[in-house]
Amino acid sequence: MRSKPLPNIPNEKPANVRAFCGGVVIGQLVKLTRAQSEARHEVPHRLVKAPKSPTTPERQLERAFARHQFLFESEKLRHCASVPLQPLEVEPKPVITPKGQTGCATVIQYREWSDEWRIRTQVETANNLPPQVDGERITETLSQRGAKKIAESCEYMSLKKGGFKTFVTGTFNEAARARIAANETTIQRELSRCMDAMQKMYQRGWTTDKGERVPGHTEGLSYCWVVEVPKNEQGEDNPHIHMLLGWAVPFAQFTNWASRIEGIWGNGYFHMEKIKDCRCAGAYMAKALGYMTKGQEGSQGKVRGNRYGISEPARAPDWVTVGKKQLHAMGQIIADVYDHITQKYGADYRERKQLNKRLDETPKTAKATRYQIGKRLQAVRDKLSSLPIRCNKYQVILKGESAQRTFLSWALGDSNKPPEWLPELPSELAWEPANTPEAKDGHYWRNLEKAYQHRKRQFQELKRQRHAVTDEVCSWMVEQAERFKDAACSAWEEYAYLEFT
Known part of the structure; x- marks a missing residue:
């Protein structure tokens, strides 16, 4: 008996597949392997076995694709070798908003306590109302707005009130955590109770164990706090708070003062650490909280209610709007200034970031290494702080009235040579303030x-x-x-x- 022949494969071009692999159409090759597979399944039912192909269909597919990949890479290299490597400089078209455009403006603001001017763009959207919030307020990380408010508070305290002087970490013992889990109390309620008692102690004064009377203060206590609820090793919530206090005492009174405040807290440990440099108070809070890195991983934990708080004496006054003009080319001007600052001082910003990382990774026992890194880091910080401008893509902050006048004169098309922190301004990009936008233009x-x-x-x-x-x-x-x-x-x-x- 003759063996059953393999089924005929029609020599037609597939309609849905047009790609070739080394001269073999993929669609036909797939049909071929499918037909051979069907024939191979029929072999056990024959009296005479069909000859076995030395090359399996899978191997044919691998060879076809390998040949196709080789030919593709060869053609790509040949094409790239024939094209000269001459990068073209593409100048983006400047964005200039027509004068009289509704819903946009250039806003000029001033902040007295830091003697800074802010020039920013303002663009209204079709719907300015925020979405309605229902239910409990639960957050997983400290928002960028909250981090900004804390940083401004640290800067305000440093410039006007001598800075924050004490860094505090408050923990909750098992009993306190159980009360919080049973909704008998909240983290914010315990904080309010503690801060009210500390406020009275700060203003009224207190008496040491030796009978020494410490006088009080006329103004309120300056402080800010942030809540964290990470998971411990057992997977349970581990709530604790970080706090900055504008309050310090002499070394002889520190032990008695700290134990008295820890008694007011009454929920666990209340570790208090003196801040040596008030300018670094924000760095203490940022490092302890780690909102830059830990927040992305969600390790700050879920918090119900307020996640941070700032007392009235420590709250930095907000910007005051002193003028509002047409947007025109100001958006493009600010973007160009940001690109110029990034290119000219980018190496310094990168070095500052690398030095901060090295300082965090260096153990505290290596004091000599930390001293050298800190010395270089301070030099880079002083260099960047000497610049009269800070900016991003949407606003510039100018230090002092002189820098503000220089920037506005340059933006209006002043023909004089600009300072090194400003780029060359084409004449067609000169800002035209025109008339002041009114409320009806919104x-x-x-x-x-x-x-x-x-x-x-x-x-x-x-x-x-x-x-x-x-x-x-x-x-x-x-x-x-x-x-x-x-x-x-x-x-x-x-x-x-x-x-x-």
């Missing part, structure tokens, strides 16, 4: 005007429809309706008479 008033015009058109249409029907037409319509009613009643009476008689 999206809110524009949408309100549209709604008013729509309601006005609706009212006019109803008024037109009402006056289109005169009294004569109305009386005629009433007469026709009465006649139809009478005719219907008459017809019904006649029908009823014929039906029931």
Whole structure:
């Protein structure tokens, strides 16, 4: 008996596959392997076995794809070798907002306590209302806005009140954690109770164990705090707080003062550490909290309610708007300044970041190494702090009125040579403030005007429809309706008479 031949494979071009691999159409190769597979499954049912192919279909596919990859890479190298490597400098088209454009403006603001000017762009969206928030307020990380408020508070305290002087870490023992888990109390409630008692102690004064009277203060206690609820090794919540205090005592009174405050806390340890350099208070909080790195991993834990708080004496006054002008080219100007600062001083910013990382990784026992790193880091910080400008893509902050005047003169197209912290400004990018935008130029008033015009058109249409029907037409319509009613009643009476008689 003859063996059953392999099924015929039609020599047609697949409609859905057009790719080739080394001269073999992928679609046909797949059909070939499928047909051979079917034939191979029929071999056990034959009396005479079919010859075995030395090359399996899978091996054919591997060779085809390998050949295709080799030919593709060879063609790519040949093409790249023939094309000259001449990078083209593409100058992006400047973005200039037409004068009189609604919903956008250049805002000029001033902050007195730091003697800084801020020039930023403001663009209104179609809907300025924030989304409605329902239910409990639960956060997993400290927001960028909260981190910014804490950093501004540290800077304000450093410039105006001598800075924060004590760094505190408060923990919760098992009993306190159990009360929090059972909703008998909250972290914020315990913090409020502790801070109220510390506020009274700060203002009224206190007496040491030796009977020495420590006088109080006239103003309130400056402080800020942040809550963390990470998981411990057992996977349980481990709530604790980090706090900065604008309060310090002499070394002889420190032990008695710290134990007294820890007694006020009453929920566990209340570790207090003196801040040697008040300018680094923000770094203490940022390092302890780790919101830059730990927040991305979600290790700060879920917190119900306020995640941070700042007392009134430590709260930095906000910016005051002193002017609002047309946006025009200011958005492009700020972006160009940001690119210039990044290119000119990028090496210093990178070095500062690397030195901070090395300082964190160096153990505290290596004091000589840490001293050298800190010395170099301070030199880089002083160099960057000497610049009269800080900026991002949407705003510039200028230190002092002189820097503000220099920037505005340069932005208006001053022909003098700009300082090294400003780039060359093309004449077509000169800022034109024009007239001051008013409230009616915003999206809110524009949408309100549209709604008013729509309601006005609706009212006019109803008024037109009402006056289109005169009294004569109305009386005629009433007469026709009465006649139809009478005719219907008459017809019904006649029908009823014929039906029931």
